[in-house]
Amino acid sequence: MGRIVQKYGGSSVADAESIKRVARRIARSRADGNDVIIVISAMGDTTDELMDLALQVSPQPKSRELDMLLTTGERQSAALLAMALSDLGVDAVSYTGSQAGVITTPTHGNARIIDITPGRVEAALQQGNVAIVAGFQGVSQTTKDVTTLGRGASDTTAVALAAALGADYCEIYTDVDGVYTADPRIVPSARRITQVGYEDMMELAACGAKILHLRCVEYARRENVAVHVRSSFTDKPGTWVRAHEDISKDSTMEEAIITGVTHDRGEAKITIVGVPDQVGEAAAIFTAVAEKDINIDMIVQNVSRLSDVSTDISFTLPMSDGAKAIRALEEIKDRVGFREVLYDDQVGKVSAVGVGMRSHPGVTATFFAALAKEGVNLQMISTSEIRISVVVGVDDVDRAVRAAHTAFGLDATQEAVVYAGTGR
Amino acid sequence: MGRIVQKYGGSSVADAESIKRVARRIARSRADGNDVIIVISAMGDTTDELMDLALQVSPQPKSRELDMLLTTGERQSAALLAMALSDLGVDAVSYTGSQAGVITTPTHGNARIIDITPGRVEAALQQGNVAIVAGFQGVSQTTKDVTTLGRGASDTTAVALAAALGADYCEIYTDVDGVYTADPRIVPSARRITQVGYEDMMELAACGAKILHLRCVEYARRENVAVHVRSSFTDKPGTWVRAHEDISKDSTMEEAIITGVTHDRGEAKITIVGVPDQVGEAAAIFTAVAEKDINIDMIVQNVSRLSDVSTDISFTLPMSDGAKAIRALEEIKDRVGFREVLYDDQVGKVSAVGVGMRSHPGVTATFFAALAKEGVNLQMISTSEIRISVVVGVDDVDRAVRAAHTAFGLDATQEAVVYAGTGR
Structure with a gap:
């Protein structure tokens, strides 16, 4: 008897059969006497297919309209799941992000949740319904337009709703059964981590562990929401993500110095050779890159191999931003006076x-x-x-x-x- | 220079190419200096495909959730059309029925428009945008849930918006070029009607002319909105539907006694044989049928061929309601005391x-x-x-x-x- 938020990803609701399977799992949670709130992603490849359609219509689709388009995917799966639950005799009501009170910034494609006003969801729960909320979306506080929340957003929706509704915990259902000490495809002897603290999980997420998005873990830590990452294909427990203190209390097992080893092949390295060794040069370089909305990861500065009055600056960035960064740097090359830009994505x-x-x-x-x-x-x-x-x-x-x-x-x-x- | 509402049906926006073609037509209307409001249907077979999906998940989908699901079709085409217009340099913004202020009764699947509060649409027009509204949908005044408007609903949305926004007229784009004096597939010599009054159009619509739905024409008459039914595949004028007085003023051509001849093969005839000739029997019969939400069309009562103390009652109804009506009548057969029920869909x-x-x-x-x-x-x-x-x-x-x-x-x-x- 409690209150649970469950989030199901696109691979868990890829077709009608999967939706019915998820409905049966939810029905069991409900039969245990829990209030159940569901956050759901779009079915399978729906989002990619809608994006393809958008690109057929316009090579650079307007971001407001792209959000209007893409958010229909989660609305469809939410409505279908509600039908499937009703068919099992479980009362269920679906809500768009906007109806569920997911209030966001107005930045289309990458909005951030700034508040949750879950009045309708709370009322639906009080009336004995399972409440199903379309993930990945909200409504802008200022423009009243439909927004999307960016990568990993349905997980964040789930954690935010868990916090706003005072849920006991938030279950993230995915197609793997938890967080591992390393990617099991590389390290066959990797172990599933039973429990992990928010800080560790944030670093793991930031450094390549794909299972939970950084923003979701940040939100969980800020609101102190316990998150249980587990597989929708088994009943086995997965990995609990919670405050470090709570872990120490009920487990003496997890005292390893290192929680996990991650890797990330999605970054590239840029080296700027022969930067004049003067105050303000590094600032000029990183300002130029930041203006293009590129997130820098690691930065290293060395005395240049060319001369001792200049330095070399290397930094890493998402590979997808590589070309954009090179262009930005070439533009300021003469003004800053460095020698050359080297790019390495290997x-x-x-x-x-x-x-x-x-x-x-x-x-x-x-x-x-x-x-x-x-x-x-x-x-x-x-x-x-x-x-x-x-x-x-x-x-x-x-x-x-x-x-x-x-x-x-x-x-x-x-x-x-x-x-x-x-x-x- | 004026204000026009244009409605495009599903066959006009069946794929990305069609959407771009419609966008070019809209761009021309806009270039003429008009305020343009677009009402759009779902792409091609989208609604049928979503309905199939719903039936795969649940044999009797909950009507509230079916409305949540089906309304995504028009939202997708609305967003895509806005992208296509932006790509042509025409500012455009899409709105859901709810965002456009289409307020309805709470009857899912067959809601009626009770008010239009087009504040956001009006503001978008003032700012120089083409406003695109998802057809077929609204939001319930009482439950705040998403509703759909039933058959022919996008046409009704267009006429309702034209009235609320004070548009000069409403263009209904479809795949035929107007209203004909008879179905040209049956009568090769049928003529396109240049202008037709609301009353005639209502009777034509009620008697089998498929081109405009009855509810849409009723709305147009009540709000005195001039409707231009035309093909999205040509620039030829189609048929104007307007008040009879307005037609007489500017045309002496249309003085035929008969406006058109229609046919309808979608009805069945039920005959109830040997109804006791007493007060209240007919009422009992039609109450039983009405309670099943079946619309009766024609009714004829005769002295029975069986005896002169009983009558036969025949009526017609939509063929799709036949089985339901038969069941309802069999249930009251003994109580009312009639002899038998005959069914004829030929x-x-x-x-x-x-x-x-x-x-x-x-x-x-x-x-x-x-x-x-x-x-x-x-x-x-x-x-x-x-x-x-x-x-x-x-x-x-x-x-x-x-x-x-x-x-x-x-x-x-x-x-x-x-x-x-x-x-x-």
Whole structure:
């Protein structure tokens, strides 16, 4: 007896049969006496298909209209799920993001939730309904237009609703059965993590773990919502994401120094050679890049190999932003007076994450020694209080992940069970 | 320079290319300096496909959720059209029925418009935008749920918006080029009607002319909105529907006694044999049928062939309601005490419509003589001030229509031009 938010991704509702299967699972939660709120994604490839249609009509679709178009996908799956539940004798009502009171900023395509006014959802629950909310969408507080929330947004919708409705916890159903100490496709001995703190999960998400989006974890931490990431294809428990203190209380198992090893092949490295060694040059460079809405990840500055009155600056960024960044830098080349711009997308980032490293100074040494033993060359290094990241050649990524996983004692005796599906 | 509402049906926006073609037509209207409001249907077969999906999930989908599902079709085409217009340099904004202020009764699947509060649409027009409104949908005044408006609903949305926004007229774009004196597939010499009064158009719509739905014409008459029915595949003028007085003013051409001859093969005839000839029996019968939400069309009562203390009652109804009506009648059979129920769906209704017949008493005689000459047997007869309808055997329908069309002098010297498409 409690109140639960459950979120189902597109692969869990890919067709009519899947929708009915999800409905049966929800009916069981309801039969246990819980208030149940569902957040749902669009069916299978619906969003991609709608995007294709938009591009057929206009090469650069207006973002307001793109949001109007794409949000129909979640509305369809929400309505269909409500029908399927009614068919099982479970009262259910579907709501658009706007009807559910998901109030956002007006930025189409990447709006942020600024408030939840869940009056209609609360009323539906009081009347004994399962409330189904279309994920990924909201309504702008200022323009009253329909907005979408950007990547990983349905997870964030679920966590935000859990907070606003005072739910006991939020279940994120996906096609894998939890968070692993490393990608099991690379490290067969990776273990499922039973519980993980918000801080660790944020670093894991930021460093390549695809299972939960960073913004969702940030929201969960801010509102202290316990999140249970699990598979919609089994009844096995998955990974609980919650405050570090709550984990320590009920588990003595999870005392590993390092929580997990992640990797990310989606970044590229740009090196600006021969930047004059004067105050303000770096600022000029990063201002030019920031103006193009590009998120920089790691930055390293060295004395230039060219001369000792200039420096080389390297940074990493999402590969998809590479061309845009190069253009922005070429534009300011003469003004700033650097020599040249080098672009390398044959790189990968490998990170070790764990709050345990705060009190264990030897972690960096262990990490670097493990990589050195494998002959992996480190191109860039960046650290936070609970994370060490290195950029290596793309061909070294797998070996580096495996070496680190073993060195930190994360290998399981048994091979991890991985479920079908492509992740998200 | 004026203000125009244009409505495009599903066949006009069946794919990306069609949407771009419609966008170019709208751009021309806008370039002429008009305020332009667009009402749009779902793309091609979208509504049918969504309905199929619903039936896969639930054999009897909840009507509230069906409305949530089906309304996404028009939202998609509205957003896509806005993108296509923006691509042509025409500012355009799409709105859901709810956003456009289409306020309805709460009856899902068959709601009626009770008010239009077009504040956002008006503001969009003031700012120089083309306003695009998703047809077929509104929002319930009481429940705040999304509703659909039933058959022919996008046309009604267009007329209602034209009235609320004070538009000069409302253009209904479809795949035929206007209203004809008879179905050109049956009568090759049928003529396109240049102008027709609301009363005639209402009778034509009620008696089988598929081009405009009755509810739309009723709305146009009540609000005195001039409607121009025309093809989206040509620039030729179509048929103007307006007040009879306005027609007489600017045209001496349209003085035919009969405006058109229609037919309807979608009805069935039920005969209740041996109803006791007592007060209240007919009321009991039609109450039973009405309680099942079945619309009765024609009713005829005769002395029974069985005895002179009982009567036979025949009525026609939509064929799709036949089984339901039979069940309802069998349930009351013993209580009312009639002998038996006969069902016949091998019938068709042929009607002659025209306000001219008010002042020409010979019309009925001409009609019946023409049918008699063709050897057509009349099963039922019903008349209004401006219409004569007969029920005949289904195999006699085509001959009856052609005979009446000729007898009333409606045949054109040239064969009518009919455009591709299946009608609606």
